[in-house]
Amino acid sequence: MTDADIITFIRHEARLLDEQRFDEWLDLFTDDGRYWMPLDPAQTDWKLQQSLYSEDVFLLRLRSARLKSAKTYSQKPKSRCHHLLQTPEIDRRDGGISTWTAFHYLETRLDEQTLYAGWSRHSLVEMDGKLRILLKRIDLVNPDSAFGGIQLFM
Amino acid sequence: MIDAAQISALVRDGEVHRDVYTSAAVFDHEMTHLFAATWVFVGHASQIPAVGDFTTTTIGVAPVVMVRHTDQTIHVLHNRCPHKGTRVANDPCGNTGRFFRCPYHAWSFRTDGSVAAIPLPTGYAQTPFKQSEAAGGMRPVGAVHVYRDFVFAQLNTDGISFADYFGPSLSSIDNMVDRSPDGKLEVAGGVLRYMHRCNWKMLVENLTDTCHPMVAHESSAGTAIAMGQALPGKHPAVEIYAPFMSPYAFYEGMGIRVWPNGHGHTGVHGSIHSDYSAVPGYFDQMVGAYGEDRAKAILDESRHNTVYFPNMTMKGPIQSLRIFKPIAADRTLVESWTFRLVGAPNQLLERTIMYSRLINAPTSPVGHDDQEMYERAQDSLQSDSNPWVNMQRLLDPDETDGTAEVNGTSERQMRNQFRAWQRFMTEAS
Numbered sequence: 191m192t193d194a195d196i197i198t199f200i201r202h203e204a205r206l207l208d209e210q211r212f213d214e215w216l217d218l219f220t221d222d223g224r225y226w227m228p229l230d231p232a233q234t235d236w237k238l239q240q241s242l243y244s245e246d247v248f249l250l251r252l253r254s255a256r257l258k259s260a261k262t263y264s265q266k267p268k269s270r271c272h273h274l275l276q277t278p279e280i281d282r283r284d285g286g287i288s289t290w291t292a293f294h295y296l297e298t299r300l301d302e303q304t305l306y307a308g309w310s311r312h313s314l315v316e317m318d319g320k321l322r323i324l325l326k327r328i329d330l331v332n333p334d335s336a337f338g339g340i341q342l343f344m
Numbered sequence: 345m346i347d348a349a350q351i352s353a354l355v356r357d358g359e360v361h362r363d364v365y366t367s368a369a370v371f372d373h374e375m376t377h378l379f380a381a382t383w384v385f386v387g388h389a390s391q392i393p394a395v396g397d398f399t400t401t402t403i404g405v406a407p408v409v410m411v412r413h414t415d416q417t418i419h420v421l422h423n424r425c426p427h428k429g430t431r432v433a434n435d436p437c438g439n440t441g442r443f444f445r446c447p448y449h450a451w452s453f454r455t456d457g458s459v460a461a462i463p464l465p466t467g468y469a470q471t472p473f474k475q476s477e478a479a480g481g482m483r484p485v486g487a488v489h490v491y492r493d494f495v496f497a498q499l500n501t502d503g504i505s506f507a508d509y510f511g512p513s514l515s516s517i518d519n520m521v522d523r524s525p526d527g528k529l530e531v532a533g534g535v536l537r538y539m540h541r542c543n544w545k546m547l548v549e550n551l552t553d554t555c556h557p558m559v560a561h562e563s564s565a566g567t568a569i570a571m572g573q574a575l576p577g578k579h580p581a582v583e584i585y586a587p588f589m590s591p592y593a594f595y596e597g598m599g600i601r602v603w604p605n606g607h608g609h610t611g612v613h614g615s616i617h618s619d620y621s622a623v624p625g626y627f628d629q630m631v632g633a634y635g636e637d638r639a640k641a642i643l644d645e646s647r648h649n650t651v652y653f654p655n656m657t658m659k660g661p662i663q664s665l666r667i668f669k670p671i672a673a674d675r676t677l678v679e680s681w682t683f684r685l686v687g688a689p690n691q692l693l694e695r696t697i698m699y700s701r702l703i704n705a706p707t708s709p710v711g712h713d714d715q716e717m718y719e720r721a722q723d724s725l726q727s728d729s730n731p732w733v734n735m736q737r738l739l740d741p742d743e744t745d746g747t748a749e750v751n752g753t754s755e756r757q758m759r760n761q762f763r764a765w766q767r768f769m770t771e772a773s
Binding site: 237238253255263334337339 | 538564579677709711712713
């Protein structure tokens with residue numbers, strides 16, 4: 191696995207989200223993978239401290255199924271999103287892979303569009319020759335701000 | 345400006361005029377009358393344990409600071425320098441020591457709001473400064489009452505007393521506090537802040553609306569049930585989501601209890617919170633603290649949402665509360681707070697944090713379901729086809745604003761809120 195392979199993987203993940211190919215995106219996670227957006231940049235715990243997201247793979251699959259459901263009125267009409275990533279930095283290679291990626295994320299619905307910015311940190315593992323996500327931690331630049339609905343994935 | 349007769353005409357039995365949600369003049373009148381005359385929740389004593397600790401918040405749109413004074417009492421002050429109006433305490437929370445100091449001209453105030461020092465005081469020596477408004481310092485609000493560590497404030501002086509205002513509704517706070525084996529709560533876990541493009545009252549009304557969960561939340565709770573069936577075990581999130589899909593008969597049986605002054609709650613006879621898995625060790629701690637009969641009585645009470653009119657609601661069985669902060673006629677900030685039951689297992693804190701994240705966060709599917717309905721209503725109330733919003737369900741022609749228990753699918757609590765709303769909005773201040 192080269193550094194270029196890892197960077198390609200992070201870019202591909204964002205593309206799957208922008209194209210709303212959620213089933214393929216979910217397959218990138220390990221069975222015990224987690225998608226986490228803390229409320230505090232210094233946070234180390236998702237059980238006794240609140241988070242904006244703290245999703246295991248079941249909850250991610252539930253969200254994905256809901257977004258497609260005929261009775262999901264908050265997606266009539268649907269939201270769209272756009273990721274703009276800086277080139278990921280590879281922080282660690284030995285005993286697991288850690289990356290750090292600055293991003294801008296835009297979510298739109300009807301006539302509104304909202305810009306979010308932050309840094310995502312991926313903890314990756316190589317399984318059967320492929321990279322999988324153990325943890326995607328997203329730290330917004332302003333997690334303590336009041337937000338309207340955030341319906342898709344950063 | 346809008347006068348009392350015009351306000352009064354907006355509310356009739358089982359219907360309210362759309363202006364209560366859309367009119368800027370009505371909103372302004374709410375700030376000067378409703379939010380000034382009622383008792384509004386401002387914070388919890390556990391947030392400010394030490395002298396000088398403070399939190400900042402709003403009563404209506406008025407900025408206030410809650411602070412622990414040097415004599416250990418809790419004071420609530422208007423968060424405005426009496427000099428030029430600058431907000432004095434600017435952080436959500438902190439410690440100011442024995443004094444607040446305005447960052448603009450260094451006027452300083454004791455934590456009861458009185459003026460401690462003004463630079464170059466000789467400049468005021470030959471003036472009637474002592475008779476000025478500014479000499480009053482950071483003005484305290486009209487009244488403060490701390491009930492079992494819950495801090496409420498009233499902007500007006502000489503308004504309705506705390507005891508008369510809340511009366512029997514305080515039983516919901518009692519039950520939440522009693523769920524701690526030590527009889528003590530602490531604010532814990534962090535606060536979720538969720539902005540809505542709708543009027544604050546729509547959100548409060550939804551808290552006792554039991555005819556929407558199985559419809560509006562089918563997308564989230566229904567999907568959770570369907571997917572949960574494929575799992576080998578019970579996922580804790582499915583346990584939280586599933587009861588939202590309970591049939592109408594379940595909500596009818598839950599019951600609604602209303603109290604005077606706009607307070608009330610769903611879940612007189614059990615609720616969607618009744619069947620959560622037991623947390624190991626907790627019941628034994630409760631029996632040790634209260635004895636078996638009393639412990640059972642405390643835990644068997646499973647109130648769903650209690651509305652503390654005008655803008656705070658709580659859930660005793662999962663020790664959480666929400667504050668609906670009005671910002672404009674069409675803009676509301678919802679804060680979701682969670683509590684630690686002192687002396688109880690951490691799993692109870694973990695569960696309430698998970699509940700709020702799944703249901704009340706800006707990222708919550710259930711939150712999205714509700715938000716969509718409020719915002720569609722806020723927009724479509726602009727239609728002139730029908731200026732009235734209906735809340736007639738199970739209307740009893742003889743109903744008053746006294747204490748009553750009714751069918752759980754009644755819109756009685758919404759009507760109860762509007763009766764109180766009409767009264768506080770039209771009383772002379």
